[in-house]
Amino acid sequence: MAVSKASEPTSQPLAPKRLHSAVIADRLEAEIIAGEIPAGSKLDEIALTERFGVSRTPVREALLVLVSRSLAERVPYRGVVVANITRERIDNLFEAMGEIEATCGRLAAERMTMSERSALEELHLSMAEMVEQERYDDYEKANTAFHTAIFTGTHNDELIELANSLRLKLAPFRKSQLKRAERMKKSNEEHTAIVTAILDRNANQAGKTLRRHLLSAARATLAGMS
Template sequence: MTKNRATTAPDGKPTPVSGEQAKGEQAKRLHSAVIADELEAEIIDGRLAPGTRLDEQALTERFGVSRTPVREALHELASRALAERVPYRGVLVAEITRERVDALFETMGEIEATCGRLAAERMTVSERAALEDLHQTMSRLAEAGKERDYELTNTAFHTAIFEGTHNLELIEVANALRLKLAPFRKSQLKATERMQRSNEEHAAILAAIIDRDGRKAEKALRRHLMSAAKAVLAKMA
C-alpha cells in the first residue's frame, strides 16, 4: 500500500501527496541539479560564452526532459550569478571577469576568516571532533584523487565551520556567498596538486580551531581563500 504525505494547500489545509508523486518531485529536482551542474561547468570552462542565450526549448531537447527541470536549472544558475534574466531576451550567460572573481574571493575570505575565529572560540567538543573526522575523510579522498567526493566533503567542512559560530545571521550570509563562489571553488579542485594543497591548508585551519586559537584560525582561513583565488585566477589568465 502506498503511503501518502501531506502538503499544504492554498487554504492552509494539508492535502495528501502520494508516494509516487513524491518520487516524481524528487526526480525533477535531480534532473534540474544535473542540468544546472552541466551548464555551470560549460560556463566556467568558457564553452558557453557570455551573452549566449540559454533557450528553454533547446535545453529540453538536449537533456530529454520537460520544461520544469530546465526552468529550475536556469533559476539556479541565476542565483549563482552565472546567468541573468534580460527583458525580451530571456536567460543569458553572465560575463565572468577576473575583477568579479577577485572580489568574490576577497569577500568570502573575510567572511570565512570571521567564521573561523568565532568557531575556534565557540565550537563544542563534539563539533570539533566532527570537523576533525571530516578532515580525515578528505585526507583519504585527496590521497585517492577522488575529486568529486573531496569537493562534497570540502563543502561540509566549511559549512561546519560556519555553523560552529552559532551565529544564525553570519551563517546565512556565509552560505549565500558560498553558493555564488561554489562553481569557482569546485573548478580549482579538479587539479590533484591543488586538492592536496587544499587539504594541507585544512590541516592548519583544523589545528587552530582545536587549539581554540581564534586569531590563528582567522589567518589560516584567509590564506586558504587567497590560495584558492590564485588557482582560479591563474586558469583565467
C-alpha cells in the same frame, strides 16, 4: 546569441534517470565556466528542453540555480542570459568570501562544542585519505561539508546564511580548482592549519588561516583562467 540545439556543445545526452534540474544545472555550469557557452548567450528554454529531452519545469529550475550562482542573469525582453565572468569579479568574490570565512573561523574557534570540534577533525582526517587516493569528487563534496561545519560552528544564524549564500556563488570556481592533484593536496595542508587553530581555540589564528586559504584558492582559480 541563443544557445540553440544546433549550436550547443557536443556532449552525450544525459541518461533518462539523471534528467533532473540539478544535473542540468551542473552540466550548463561546467560549460559556462569552460567558455563553451560564452557570455551574452541566451539560455533558451525550448532549445534546452529539446537538448535534454525534458519538460520545461526542470529546465526552469536549472536556470534559477544558474541565476542564483550569478552565472546567468535575467534580462528584460531577452530572458536568461549567460553573465560576463571576469577575473575582477572572481577576485572580488574570493576577497569577500575570505573576509566572511575569516570571521566564521574566529567565532567557530571560540564557540564550537566539543562534539563539533571532534567531527571537524574526523572529517579532515578522512579528506587526507581522499587526497592520497585522488578521489576528486569525494574531496570536493567533503570540502563543502568542511567549510559548512565551520559556518555552523559560529552559532550565528545570520552569519551562516550570509556565508552559505556567497559560497553558492563561488562554488563553481572552487570546484574547478580542486580537480587538480597538486591543488587538492595544498588545500588539505591548509585545512590542517585551520583545524589546528580551531581545536586550540586560537581565534586569531583560525581567522588568518582561513583568509590565506581563500587567497590560495583564488590564485589557483585565476591561474586556471589565464
